Amino acid sequence: MxxxxxxxxxxxxxxxxxxxxxxxxxxxxxxxxxxxxxxHVHRGVEYLITKRNVFQNIVLTERICSLCSNSHxxxxxxxxxxxxxxKIPPRAExxxxxADEIKRIASHxxxxxxxxxxxxxxxxxxxxxxxxxRMQDVKECTFGNRMDIGANTIxxxxxxxxxxxxxxxxxxxxxxxxxxxxxxxxxxxxxxxxRRTKGVGVLSQQDALDCGVVGPVARAAGxxxxxxxxxxxxxxxxxxVAVHTFQDGDVWSRAxxxxxxxxxxxxxxxxxxxxxxxxxxxxxxxxxxxPAGEAIAKCEAPRGELIYYVRMADSPKPERVKWRVPSxxxxxxxxxxxxxxxxxxxxxxxxxIDPCISCTER
Amino acid sequence: MLQSTTIPLAVLLFPGGVFAVALGLMLKGMDxxxxxxxxxxxxxxxxxxxxxxxKLARKRTMVPDIAAEPVFLGAPLIGAASMLLAAxxxxxxxVYTPDPILGDLLVLLYLxxxxxxxxxxxxxxxxxxxxxxxxxxxxxxxxxxxGPLVLVVATVALRVGSFSIADIIAYQQVHGAFLFDPMMWPxxxxxxxxxxxxxxxxxxxxxxAETEVLEGPLLEYSGPALGLFKVMSALKAVVVLGLGIALFxxxxPDxxxxxxxxxxxxxxxxMLLxxxxxxxxxxxxxxxQAFHFFLKWPLALSVLSLxxxxxx
Numbered sequence: 184m185x186x187x188x189x190x191x192x193x194x195x196x197x198x199x200x201x202x203x204x205x206x207x208x209x210x211x212x213x214x215x216x217x218x219x220x221x222x223h224v225h226r227g228v229e230y231l232i233t234k235r236n237v238f239q240n241i242v243l244t245e246r247i248c249s250l251c252s253n254s255h256x257x258x259x260x261x262x263x264x265x266x267x268x269x270k271i272p273p274r275a276e277x278x279x280x281x282a283d284e285i286k287r288i289a290s291h292x293x294x295x296x297x298x299x300x301x302x303x304x305x306x307x308x309x310x311x312x313x314x315x316x317r318m319q320d321v322k323e324c325t326f327g328n329r330m331d332i333g334a335n336t337i338x339x340x341x342x343x344x345x346x347x348x349x350x351x352x353x354x355x356x357x358x359x360x361x362x363x364x365x366x367x368x369x370x371x372x373x374x375x376x377x378r379r380t381k382g383v384g385v386l387s388q389q390d391a392l393d394c395g396v397v398g399p400v401a402r403a404a405g406x407x408x409x410x411x412x413x414x415x416x417x418x419x420x421x422x423x424v425a426v427h428t429f430q431d432g433d434v435w436s437r438a439x440x441x442x443x444x445x446x447x448x449x450x451x452x453x454x455x456x457x458x459x460x461x462x463x464x465x466x467x468x469x470x471x472x473x474p475a476g477e478a479i480a481k482c483e484a485p486r487g488e489l490i491y492y493v494r495m496a497d498s499p500k501p502e503r504v505k506w507r508v509p510s511x512x513x514x515x516x517x518x519x520x521x522x523x524x525x526x527x528x529x530x531x532x533x534x535x536i537d538p539c540i541s542c543t544e545r
Numbered sequence: 546m547l548q549s550t551t552i553p554l555a556v557l558l559f560p561g562g563v564f565a566v567a568l569g570l571m572l573k574g575m576d577x578x579x580x581x582x583x584x585x586x587x588x589x590x591x592x593x594x595x596x597x598x599x600k601l602a603r604k605r606t607m608v609p610d611i612a613a614e615p616v617f618l619g620a621p622l623i624g625a626a627s628m629l630l631a632a633x634x635x636x637x638x639x640v641y642t643p644d645p646i647l648g649d650l651l652v653l654l655y656l657x658x659x660x661x662x663x664x665x666x667x668x669x670x671x672x673x674x675x676x677x678x679x680x681x682x683x684x685x686x687x688x689x690x691x692g693p694l695v696l697v698v699a700t701v702a703l704r705v706g707s708f709s710i711a712d713i714i715a716y717q718q719v720h721g722a723f724l725f726d727p728m729m730w731p732x733x734x735x736x737x738x739x740x741x742x743x744x745x746x747x748x749x750x751x752x753x754a755e756t757e758v759l760e761g762p763l764l765e766y767s768g769p770a771l772g773l774f775k776v777m778s779a780l781k782a783v784v785v786l787g788l789g790i791a792l793f794x795x796x797x798p799d800x801x802x803x804x805x806x807x808x809x810x811x812x813x814x815x816m817l818l819x820x821x822x823x824x825x826x827x828x829x830x831x832x833x834q835a836f837h838f839f840l841k842w843p844l845a846l847s848v849l850s851l852x853x854x855x856x857x
Contacts, residue, residue, distance in 0.1 A: 190674040196759070211681070212832060303747050303754065303829030309584040375748070375828030526678060527757045527831045 187215070192529055194223045199533065200297070201540035203514075209526055217521045219514065221544055228545035229504060236499035237263050237473055241336055248542040249330045250293065251508075253286040254484035255542075256335040258491040258506070261416060261480035263337050264466075266495055267473050273460045275339035279417040281352075281455050282326070282334035282342075283482070284448040288359070289318040290485035291399075291441040291448075294537045295370070298438050301530050302379040307369065314362040321355050324348065337473075339465030349456055356449050363449070367442050370435075380435035384520040384532035387432055394516040398487020398509045399440040400536050404432035410483035417482075422454045434528075434535040441537075473499065486510055486537050508542040552633075552644055560641050561633035568809070569779025570594040572786075572816045579821045594779065601772035609765050611672035620670060621766070621773035624663035628780035631656040634710075635787035636795075637808045642711050650698060650708045653788065657694075657743065660781050661687045664752065667774075668762030679761025682832050683752040689839035690742040693735045696847035700732045701792050704854045714795040724794045728857060732850035733793055735843040737819060740785050742839070745778070747824040751832045786815045 188209050194202040202223035208216040228247055232240050244255040257279060264271060271279075296311030319329050326332035326342055334340050344352070370376055386396070391404035401408050409426045411419045427443040429436035477494040487509030496502040513536040520532050556562055574591040581588025590596075608614050634643045634653045648656075665683045668676030701723065702708045705716040723729040742749040753761045763774060790811050830838065 188674045188677060190678070209678075212678070299828070303750065304827060305580075305747075306584045306825045307828075309586065313585055378834060379828060379831065525831060525833075527751075527754070527829075530757060 190526070192533075196530075199530070201538070203533075203538065203540050205521075205529070205533070207521075207526075207529065212526050214521055214524045214526065214529065217518055219517060221514075221540070223544070224541050225544045226541075232504045233501055237337060237495075237501060238470060240501065240504070242333075245331050245333065245335075247545055248508075248539050250290045251286070251484040251486065251489065251539060251542060252331045253282050253334055254482055254489050255491075255506070257283065257417075258480050258482045258489050259493065259504070260335045260337050261482065262478040262491045262493040263473060263495075265478035265480060266476040266493065267337070267471050269338045269466045269471055271339050271466050272463045273418075274343075274462045275464045275466075276418040277455045277459050278340040278342065278344070278464060279335065280419060280422065281344075281452055282332060282340070283417065284451045284455075285318060285321055285325070286332070287485045288445045288448045289315055289322065290537075291445040292318070292363075292366075294534065295366070295438050295441050295445075297534055298380070298434070298531065299376070301534055302375060304373075304375050307373075307376075311366060314359060314366065317355050317359050317362075321352055324351060336465065338467055338471055339463070341464075343464050344459075349459075352452065353456065356452060360446070360449050363442065363446050367439070367446065370438055370442060376438075377435065379528070379531060380438060380535075381433060382431075383434045383528050384524060384535055385431065385433045386516050386520050388430075390516065390519050391432060394519070395512050396487070396516050396536075397512055398484070398537075399437050399444065400513045400516065401487065402426065402428045403436035403440045405430045408488075410481055410488050414481060416480070418455060421458070422451055424451060434531055437535045484509055486539055486542075487513065506545075508539060510536065510539045510543045514538055514543070552646065556629060556633040560635065560637055561629055561631075565629070565632035565780055565783045566776055568812070569776075569781075569783045570598065572782050572812060573779055575813065576816055576821045579817055580825050583821070583825045594775070598772050598775055601767075601775065602769050604768035606766070606768035606770040609672055612765065613670045613672075616666060616670035617765075618770060620663045620667035621770045621777065624660050624667075624777040625773045625780070627656050627659035627663070628777050628784060631659075631784045632780050632787075635784055636710050636714060636791055637787075637804060642714075645709070650702065650710050650713075653710075653784075654695065654698060657781075657784065657788075658687070658691065660777055661743075663777070664762045664774075667766070668752075671762065671765035673765050675759050675764045676762050679752045679764075682761065685832055685836055686742060686749065686751060689836045690739050690843070693839065693843035693847040694739050694743075696844075696851050697732045697736050697739070698792070700729070700847065700850045700854050703851065704729070710791055714791060717795050722794050723792065728853055729793065729850065731846040731853065735847040735850065736789055736792065738839070738843040738846075740789060740819065741823055742835070743785050744782055744820065746820055748827050748830045749835055750824075750829060751835055754829055757829075782816065782820075783812070786812050786819075789815060 190207050190209060192205040192207055193199050194204045204220040206218040207214055232243055235243055241256045244259045245252050247255045292311055292315040296308050299307035322332055323329050325348055326334055334342055386404050388405045391401055391406055405428055407426060407428050411424050412426055425447045427440050429440055473495055475495050475497050479492050481488055481490040490507045492505045493501055494503045524532055573594045578588045578591055608617055631653055634648055636642050661683055665680045668680040701713060705713045717723060745753055
């Protein structure tokens with residue numbers, strides 16, 4: 184039966200973790216037109232942020248999105264620190280790096296696990312989530328929370344780790360390291376995964392450049408771009424960060440980039456723990472005064488480059504805060520990836536950009 | 546040996562009817578429990594499919610405004626009724642032989658195609674685009690797996706020289722089960738590929754794929770109508786696995802309770818090894834991949850087996 188249908192994918196759909204609406208016109212099993220419609224979880228965060236002072240906003244920015252909940256306050260704090268001319272202590276720089284990479288492992292494994300769920304490989308999904316759970320344990324033990332870890336503050340971090348915590352983190356890292364190596368083998372050899380992801384949702388390097396995609400989506404298309412290398416923040420300039428690129432630009436490459444980045448994150452955390460300097464974790468004990476001014480800061484969120492713009496006037500509340508999230512650029516490329524795709528692959532392709540709707544629509 | 550019981554009893558009580566429904570739901574419960582354990586979960590209680598059915602029976606069936614109501618509500622009835630009849634056609638070696646008046650292997654083959662047809666009709670009657678996609682996928686899949694099935698049955702019938710199930714079982718009781726006969730292994734392999742597709746489990750649950758088409762034809766169903774589809778699929782498991790046992794692995798000629806227990810044990814083995822372990826160990830295929838798979842392997846194997854048996 185080869186007919187033309189219009190099928191709604193979303194706003195509520197089992198394959199989507201967050202509300203997003205795709206109006207998909209199909210001919211038989213093939214997609215002929217995609218209309219992406221956003222705006223289902225607009226919460227007015229950009230407005231709310233101007234109604235709170237900068238310290239309250241650390242809490243608010245953390246709640247923009249759960250999976251990048253460390254990157255938002257971090258970039259926000261970096262912008263405020265620029266305005267205030269604060270230099271955060273070295274220990275805080277390393278602790279920020281550690282928090283960033285712990286969140287990255289959990290976020291990437293979550294996405295890769297969902298991929299297995301979408302291709303119907305439930306056992307692998309359960310296994311990946313079990314591996315990820317060790318990282319959740321690390322978060323809970325180190326920060327006291329499993330998702331919103333509250334690591335950052337203006338001028339430093341709000342947590343510190345002692346020797347006992349360090350040895351716990353190291354122990355969890357070595358157990359998860361073997362598992363991630365095994366996952367890399369599974370994802371690069373298992374037939375169920377390969378036949379559904381290889382050559383699916385291809386984004387060529389040229390298209391990737393045209394759309395300006397960032398993060399794992401860009402790196403899977405052969406673009407060597409990572410904020411941690413190009414514009415190092417926190418302690419990344421002192422650490423050895425491997426950037427993984429693939430050339431195919433398909434769903435499989437994106438999953439592999441994420442898995443290898445999770446693997447690299449373990450090395451980064453180990454390096455940070457090895458060279459963790461002693462000293463204070465915040466620049467000033469008192470809350471620093473924030474003068475008028477504006478600044479831009481960026482960091483590498485799990486989904487890619489996250490940019491914050493902050494303008495302060497003569498008030499403790501920001502006059503304007505604007506952020507550009509990685510998913511905003513990446514979901515534009517969905518139009519290209521979904522072109523002539525099969526219905527079965529829609530959810531897999533959408534998931535492969537790891538869309539973060541609540542960040543984008545705030 | 547209980548010679549052919551009266552027909553209404555066979556259809557409504559044993560081995561079809563109440564017995565087959567309970568057996569099918571029990572097999573589903575075991576399947577879910579083992580799958581959960583293999584995936585590191587605790588899993589639902591064994592009786593969960595029964596609870597689900599009771600819950601559905603107490604709810605209302607919602608009919609979408611754009612659905613063709615008589616067809617929409619009739620489809621699950623026809624599906625469940627056809628499987629109820631089919632369950633009475635499957636023999637239990639040494640215990641039950643279906644009355645020839647009910648039908649033979651060919652009737653069973655036709656009845657086995659009914660659930661897929663019913664799902665197609667239900668999907669298109671529901672008016673949902675996902676139902677329509679489910680329709681086309683179900684049809685493609687059915688075209689792919691029906692051929693090998695017919696050839697497998699033809700192979701067995703050719704070997705035995707009869708289309709009667711009773712004869713097929715009697716032949717194997719004298720000459721040994723085909724399961725242990727290397728000449729019949731290609732046919733067995735083709736059958737082992739057929740039944741996951743017919744039962745709609747991973748990797749062949751394509752028409753109902755939850756993450757792709759949201760259960761496809763079943764999307765708009767609720768309440769007792771959905772319950773009937775669950776009954777249909779539970780019965781289908783009993784029928785298809787029972788057919789497999791009759792074709793390849795009938796019991797030794799013991800009778801009564803022991804024969805039933807042996808049959809149950811085989812059903813459980815086939816369900817857990819052939820369905821549960823299979824579905825937790827891989828992901829779903831795309832419809833084109835599944836279609837190519839069936840044209841490539843099961844069809845070739847079934848043709849090969851027919852040739853071997855014909856030449857032997």
